[in-house]
Amino acid sequence: MLRIENLHVYYGGIHALKGIELKVMEGKIITLIGANGAGKSTTLRTICGLVKNQQGNIFFKDKDITNLETRERIIRGLVMVPEGRRVFPNLTVYENLQLGAFVRKNMPAIKSDLKWIYQLFPRLEERLTQKAGTLSGGEQQMLAVGRALMSRPSLMLMDEPSLGLAPLLVREIFQIIAEINNQGTTILLIEQNAYAALNIADYAYVLETGNIAMEGPGKDLLNNQEVKEIYLGG
Amino acid sequence: MSFNIFMQNVVNGLSLGGLYALIAIGYTMVYGILRLINFAHGDIFMLGTYFLFYAVAIFHLPWWLSFILAIILTALTGVLTEKIAYRPLRNSPRISLLISAIGVSFFLQNAGIVTFSGIPKAFPRPDIFKKILIIADIRIQIVNINAIVISLLFLMILLYIVYNTKTGLAMRAISTDTETARLMAIDVNRTISITFAIGSALAAVGGILWALKYPQINPLMGIIPGLKAFIAAVVGGIGNIPGAMVGGFLLGFTEIMLVAFLPRLSGYRDAFAFLILILILLFKPDGLFGKNVQEKV
Structure with a gap:
């Protein structure tokens, strides 16, 4: 590959x-x-x-x-989960996930991938409207991974x-x-x-x-x- | 001061503030995304008025069409200045960018003097902007009401773009962390161009409203409003869009009130704005609404 x-x-x-x-x-x-x-x-x-x-x-x-x-x-x-997580601290969890899917246009597919992310990381779903900067380190890492997955790499x-x-x-x-x-x-x-x-x-x-x-x-x-x-x- | 005079000043203050807000947006957006104080922004504001002037005076286009055309042309000029003067310096030290911006500013002013001549021109004003409205003894120039309504309208459109569209999301992502934004497959160059287009379009709207209020234009007219809008952006916390709006209204309002309540100091109104800049930089350099994100690591 x-x-x-x-x-x-x-x-x-x-x-x-x-x-x-x-x-x-x-x-x-x-x-x-x-x-x-x-x-x-x-x-x-x-x-x-x-x-x-x-x-x-x-x-x-x-x-x-x-x-x-x-x-x-x-x-x-290709996608990268960068060192130090690099979530966008001033954007919400949901906006961070949306950015992961930035180049994708197929809305139903994006929606179903979001559901998949919520299954993998239930805690993200609870914090969707929270700013990413207020998450704990572990939650930020999960968000960084979830965000990367949103591009369907x-x-x-x-x-x-x-x-x-x-x-x-x-x-x-x-x-x-x-x-x-x-x-x-x-x-x-x-x-x-x-x-x-x-x-x-x-x-x-x-x-x-x-x-x-x-x-x-x-x-x-x-x-x-x-x-x-x-x-x-x- | 009687109540009706006071109310007139309130309207004046809000209309001036709306103009500062429109111009301040351009500073704050460009700073947010490139960390550059675009000192040519005031001259972009000036160009907007000349585009309209020539569309009406030379090409005899209807005023409303000239207005739209001037906004588009100014937006294109903004995009072009970024491509020519800032993009090649993207990876240079920030001071080079700043110097380039000052260069663009001088260039536009002097190119303006050469092509438009230094003699002020009378700005075409349709009759509807000349009327005076009298409500319960309060005399209000229609142009001030228009300035308030139009600036609020454009500010709302801007907020919608920044907070509810994909392009806006890309802008906010780039202004936080350009490299990670790149990893999200955001087209950074395109987003920067859009930012310059929007900032310059708002400056054109501000410039044209300004010229309707003070209907004489000259190639150096952008300097002082440009600097004051920059102050407004700093007051609101440079990089912060709602902050720039509030900063603009605050500065316009206090400036008018200073003149209204202390007419003897009216000659110092520009100095007053710079005094505010110095005080903000001394005591609250992040501005009134500066960085409000707490980061946990």
Whole structure:
């Protein structure tokens, strides 16, 4: 579904990605783990066009999207849940969800997707008219995910969805990720919480200072000695 | 002061306030979306009056048609200034944008002097705007009533667009977080163009109503109303649309009342507006209705 070939990105004078190769297969959960500054966020931001790459290509559904605007990529079925949730704090929960469906015109389909979101996140339905800025951190994360789903994506990129959440909520978020994947959305997830990410992932990549250092099925990496020492705390 | 004089001043204050509000919207919307104080906005206001003047005086079009045409042309000019002078600087430091805006302002003023000549022109006023209405001893110029009604009408249309349409939602999203708005597949360039079109159209309406009240136009006429509307926008909390409206009415009203109650200070009415700006910036820089969103992290 998504294929990245020899991707180089220079970001603020730094050679942030040094020719990475990455594949996301349809229907799977793929995760990208790595330390701070390894280039995980840059990878996601480049995939959705917020950062322009200087070399290499990005293919989505077999089309080269390397030079497309962010907007065009979203229309083709990509979506991102950005780091730090980035809900629009001064807009209501409902308006945030509407923005997720911004390019869609089919009202009945949007309505039925809203119902689906309310099923996934009953708490959002209770708070529809509330400003998103007044929600708790966990609720904001749910809104960010719900908003992304409103575009009916085929591939959802998630940047540190567990960041800053209480352990109980982290578990809930990962359950929801699995549930969304079960319902047919492919997921590319980046996480500091390597244990939870590897546990849920079908396939995983380890990023180290702009290079893919290791890759393999999630469960394999979970048992890999090196990964254990560096990312899972021994 | 007798009651009827007082009521006349109330009407005057509201009509002046409505004009400030119309112009202030343009400042506040553009600031909200680009974080730019568009100092050329007052000159856009001036252009609106000249478009109408030429439509009536040279092309002999009916006044109402000229009015609509002037609004459209001014809106297009606003969109064009953004494309030429601001868009190429979108990723530059904000000070560059500001300097570009000042440049556009000087350019429009001087281009105006060259093409329209610096000599003031008499603004065409249909007879209905010249009448005076007398209700129970209160003498009211029709043009003031018109100014109040028309500005309220346009302000209501604007509020509808901003709070009830998809375009309005896109504008509010961009003004909060442009990058995330981009992730929602919002066409940012198009939305910015629409913002400039709306702001400039309202400035044209304000300018034309202004010229109906003070029926002489010249290429530098936009400077002072422009600055005062900017003050109104700051008073209301720059970036805040209802705030700019309230700020406009507040400023117009207090200005007229100052002149009415303290006629000896009437020469200072402009200075008074700037005094308000200084006080607001000193004591309440977010404006009266500034950021009211509390964010939980």
